[in-house]
Amino acid sequence: xxxxxxxxxxxxxxxxxxxxxxxxxxxxxxxxxxxxxxxxxxxxxxxxxxxxxxxxxxxxxxxxxxxxxxxxxxxxxxxxxxxxxxxxxxxxxxxxxxxxxxxxxxxxxxxxxxxxxxxxxxxxxxxxxxxxxxxxxxxxxxxxxxxxxxxxxxxxxxxxxxxxxxxxxxxxxxxxxxxxxxxxxxxxxxxxxxxxxxxxxxxxxxxxxxxxxxxxxxxxxxxxxxxxxxxxxxxxx
Ligand SMILES: NC(=O)C1=CN([C@@H]2O[C@H](COP(=O)(O)OP(=O)(O)OC[C@H]3O[C@@H](n4cnc5c(N)ncnc54)[C@H](OP(=O)(O)O)[C@@H]3O)[C@@H](O)[C@H]2O)C=CC1
Ligand SMILES: O=C(O)C1=N[C@H](C(=O)O)C[C@H](O)C1
Numbered sequence: 001x002x003x004x005x006x007x008x009x010x011x012x013x014x015x016x017x018x019x020x021x022x023x024x025x026x027x028x029x030x031x032x033x034x035x036x037x038x039x040x041x042x043x044x045x046x047x048x049x050x051x052x053x054x055x056x057x058x059x060x061x062x063x064x065x066x067x068x069x070x071x072x073x074x075x076x077x078x079x080x081x082x083x084x085x086x087x088x089x090x091x092x093x094x095x096x097x098x099x100x101x102x103x104x105x106x107x108x109x110x111x112x113x114x115x116x117x118x119x120x121x122x123x124x125x126x127x128x129x130x131x132x133x134x135x136x137x138x139x140x141x142x143x144x145x146x147x148x149x150x151x152x153x154x155x156x157x158x159x160x161x162x163x164x165x166x167x168x169x170x171x172x173x174x175x176x177x178x179x180x181x182x183x184x185x186x187x188x189x190x191x192x193x194x195x196x197x198x199x200x201x202x203x204x205x206x207x208x209x210x211x212x213x214x215x216x217x218x219x220x221x222x223x224x225x226x227x228x229x230x231x232x233x234x235x236x237x
Pocket of ligand 2: 135139143187
């Protein structure tokens with residue numbers, strides 16, 4: 001597979017290492033200094049673009065690829081208010097767009113566990129909900145995309161909870177996310193239900209970025225020959 005890396009930071013470099021190890025080729029590395037070069041690439045030169053840049057750049061980068069019909073695997077978080085525009089563009093250009101707030105297989109199992117636990121807990125009003133995410137100090141967005149996906153899983157299970165709030169005391173209709181920035185932590189997410197007498201807690205802790213990067217390379221392999229809007233649930237079916 002010929003891969004364009006968009007965003008050559010911590011994730012871009014880890015993805016490159018794993019992609020080369022799986023026999024793929026990197027045809028371009030697009031970063032802040034040469035971002036304009038993306039406009040010159042064509043779908044004849046690249047089989048896939050893997051986009052891990054930043055919240056301010058992701059939308060434009062993805063749209064550029066979609067218009068060129070270069071399939072995109074995107075992991076950038078913090079830009080999702082514009083995701084519906086990308087979905088419309090994907091349909092309009094008969095393109096391929098794969099998105100995940102977290103590419104780690106372990107986190108995607110954790111998402112399923114979270115949904116199952118939320119359904120079990122929803123009838124039990126004695127339990128308060130608490131969610132927490134901890135990431136390294138360089139992270140630009142807050143809360144993490146993963147924490148938002150977890151909160152959405154809880155909201156879907158609770159009729160009376162309609163939104164999440166970040167680092168705020170929650171109202172009864174809200175799911176709290178508490179976001180911390182600390183050291184070089186790759187990503188730790190906790191969901192906790194607390195009553196007066198006990199608590200139930202589930203945690204996913206990434207030990208490195210390898211799980212995220214491997215999931216993104218596998219997604220790039222999996223979308224070859226596919227069209228439309230795709231995600232981890234499609235791939236892991
Ligand atoms: N879905 C998932 O599984 C995961 C998602 N992420 C997300 O991926 C994103 C990247 O994370 P990470 O690699 O740690 O971040 P980094 O800051 O280490 O890397 C991002 C890179 O993108 C560069 N960049 C800036 N502007 C552009 C542009 N216009 N086009 C291309 N590249 C640009 C940055 O340059 P400069 O720093 O000079 O601005 C930097 O080198 C974040 O949104 C993060 O939340 C991270 C891990 C897993
Ligand atoms: O910025 C990061 O590092 C990470 N971002 C993703 C997120 O916002 O959920 C995934 C992972 O937790 C690492």
